[in-house]
Amino acid sequence: MSFEELLKQAGLGDYSQYFSQDPTKISSALGLKGEQATQFGQFFQPFGQEQFMAAQKEIGERQATRTGFLERDYSSGLEQLQGQYQTASTGLGQQLGQATSQIGQAAGQAGFSGSGATAKQIAESRKVAGQSLQDIMQRRSSQLSSMELERERGLYGIEQQRGTEMAGLTGTLQNYLQGIFGRGERLYGLDPTGGGTMNPGESGYAGISGTGAQGIAGQLGQLT
Amino acid sequence: MTLAEIMAGLGASQAVGRASTGALLTQTAQGEARDLRDAQRRLAEQEAEAARKAERRGKRLGVGRMLGMAAGALLALPTGGLSLAAGAALGSGAGQLAAGASQRGGYKLDKVSSGLGAGMFFKGGRADISSAERDTNRYINDANSSFVTNALTNVASDYLTFSSLGKLGGAEKYGAIAAGEGGRGEALKQLLKDNVFNFGKPTETAISSTLGSSSSLAGGSLSGATNSALENFRFDKGFYGGGYDATNLGNFGTSYSKRNLYNPLFSGMGG
Numbered sequence: 001m002s003f004e005e006l007l008k009q010a011g012l013g014d015y016s017q018y019f020s021q022d023p024t025k026i027s028s029a030l031g032l033k034g035e036q037a038t039q040f041g042q043f044f045q046p047f048g049q050e051q052f053m054a055a056q057k058e059i060g061e062r063q064a065t066r067t068g069f070l071e072r073d074y075s076s077g078l079e080q081l082q083g084q085y086q087t088a089s090t091g092l093g094q095q096l097g098q099a100t101s102q103i104g105q106a107a108g109q110a111g112f113s114g115s116g117a118t119a120k121q122i123a124e125s126r127k128v129a130g131q132s133l134q135d136i137m138q139r140r141s142s143q144l145s146s147m148e149l150e151r152e153r154g155l156y157g158i159e160q161q162r163g164t165e166m167a168g169l170t171g172t173l174q175n176y177l178q179g180i181f182g183r184g185e186r187l188y189g190l191d192p193t194g195g196g197t198m199n200p201g202e203s204g205y206a207g208i209s210g211t212g213a214q215g216i217a218g219q220l221g222q223l224t
Numbered sequence: 225m226t227l228a229e230i231m232a233g234l235g236a237s238q239a240v241g242r243a244s245t246g247a248l249l250t251q252t253a254q255g256e257a258r259d260l261r262d263a264q265r266r267l268a269e270q271e272a273e274a275a276r277k278a279e280r281r282g283k284r285l286g287v288g289r290m291l292g293m294a295a296g297a298l299l300a301l302p303t304g305g306l307s308l309a310a311g312a313a314l315g316s317g318a319g320q321l322a323a324g325a326s327q328r329g330g331y332k333l334d335k336v337s338s339g340l341g342a343g344m345f346f347k348g349g350r351a352d353i354s355s356a357e358r359d360t361n362r363y364i365n366d367a368n369s370s371f372v373t374n375a376l377t378n379v380a381s382d383y384l385t386f387s388s389l390g391k392l393g394g395a396e397k398y399g400a401i402a403a404g405e406g407g408r409g410e411a412l413k414q415l416l417k418d419n420v421f422n423f424g425k426p427t428e429t430a431i432s433s434t435l436g437s438s439s440s441l442a443g444g445s446l447s448g449a450t451n452s453a454l455e456n457f458r459f460d461k462g463f464y465g466g467g468y469d470a471t472n473l474g475n476f477g478t479s480y481s482k483r484n485l486y487n488p489l490f491s492g493m494g495g
Contacts, residue, residue: 039344043249045241051234058227165227172234179242183249190253190345 003049006056010170018180019047019173030184036194043183047176052169059165063158070154077147081140088136096129256343263338263353270336271360277333278367284323285375292319293382298408308399313383320375331371333364 007013017029023041032040100122107118296315300308324331338357340350402411 043245045238045245048234048237051230051237054225055227055230055234058225058230062227168231172231172238175235176238179238183242183245186249191347191349193344193347193350 001056003053006052007173010173012173012177015177018177019049021046021049026180030180030187032187032192034194036192040187040192043187044180047173052172055169056166059162059169062165063162066158066161067155070151070158073154074147074151077150078144081143081147085136085140089133092129092132092136096125099125099129253345256345259340259343260346260349260353263340267336267338267353267356267360270334274333274336274360274364277327277329281324281327281331281333281371284327285320285371285378288319288321288323289316289375289378289382290319292316292322293386295319297386298402298412309383309386312386313379316382317375317379320378324371324375332368335361335364 001009003019004013004016007016007019018026020026020029023044023046024037026044026046027037027040103118103121103125107115107121293312293316296318297308297312299315300311336357338353340353343350398411398414401414402408404410406413
């Protein structure tokens with residue numbers, strides 16, 4: 001983003017001429033003209049655009065870094081959750097298999113293989129396993145929502161932080177503009193002349209426009 | 225570099241820049257204000273000096289005129305008539321010329337100069353100083369030209385005065401003394417005796433009445449009314465004595481009395 005765009009973003013687009021790196025243009029923006037503007041330029045310090053842009057870049061990088069941390073945490077959490085789910089699912093499947101196998105063996109030894117009681121026991125085991133799996137999935141879903149919320153909260157915090165830092169940066173623009181206008185007020189309070197065209201000749205005064213004999217005093221001098 | 229470092233750098237450079245340009249501005253403005261005060265003081269000093277010189281010049285002119293006229297008249301006294309007037313007028317002119325020429329720095333009043341240099345601020349103050357400088361120089365110009373005019377007028381006035389004198393008995397009396405054994409010295413003695421040492425006593429010598437009526441030996445001018453005024457003056461107190469008819473004398477200098485510099489000679493004599 002260019003400096004001008006940043007100024008517009010800060011609502012200071014109309015004041016871009018005061019941020020010129022040429023002091024003459026700053027004094028011109030305040031209404032001082034020609035030679036006057038050139039001479040009065042020495043009383044203005046141009047805004048440190050490079051530092052400003054560096055700070056703005058740094059704020060962007062900080063945001064990216066924070067977002068990166070957050071995303072990494074989130075991804076890590078997701079992986080962890082996925083692992084837990086897989087472990088639980090696998091464990092549950094194994095337990096169900098073992099239970100079915102034990103019921104079959106017990107039924108075979110008792111000679112009740114294929115009886116309705118055995119089938120009922122196996123169905124009961126499957127039902128318990130299904131409920132456990134549902135619990136696991138619900139817990140996973142809940143943890144996932146919680147992680148998602150945490151991530152959004154983190155992103156919001158990062159954006160807030162960026163806003164605070166940008167506000168600080170915008171404050172420097174405001175301070176600079178206030179300084180420029182204050183300096184302008186002071187200059188006008190000192191009743192500025194026409195810059196370098198003042199006071200040559202006999203009396204020293206050549207008026208506000210013109211040098212030497214061309215100035216007001218010079219012209220009057222020629223009349224007298 | 226961290227954000228805090230960059231922000232600190234940005235803030236510091238802005239603050240330092242503002243402070244340094246502010247200091248430069250203050251320095252410039254204060255310096256110019258000081259220059260303005262100096263220029264004002266210089267103008268006032270030069271004005272005062274011009275006024276003093278004008279006063280001295282006026283005095284010298286009067287003395288030169290008086291001495292020159294007396295010397296010229298005495299030299300021409302034996303011949304009387306118009307040559308007496310011409311002698312007095314030439315003497316008056318020579319006396320005034322010598323007075324002017326011998327004045328230190330010449331008879332002209334020097335122009336004033338504030339010496340104010342170029343600047344960036346206080347436009348109004350600078351305009352005031354320039355205006356004061358121009359006004360003062362205009363007065364000085366006028367005073368210089370009126371000085372010359374006065375000298376010439378004095379010469380003419382003296383000529384007229386002595387041409388009248390030449391027709392009166394006084395001239396014959398002193399002319400006879402000058403032409404006699406006593407010579408001009410005796411004539412001068414007699415003239416002084418009659419007109420100076422008898423100061424306060426009414427004298428009827430023509431020369432005293434005529435000299436006294438010449439409005440201002442120390443530097444009057446020949447107004448339109450001077451000739452008629454000469455006829456009406458009552459003079460009984462010597463060279464500078466009062467008793468003249470003020471209504472006919474006019475108002476030399478009084479109209480300029482607001483400003484001594486304009487014509488300090490007149491303002492010193494007038495009113």
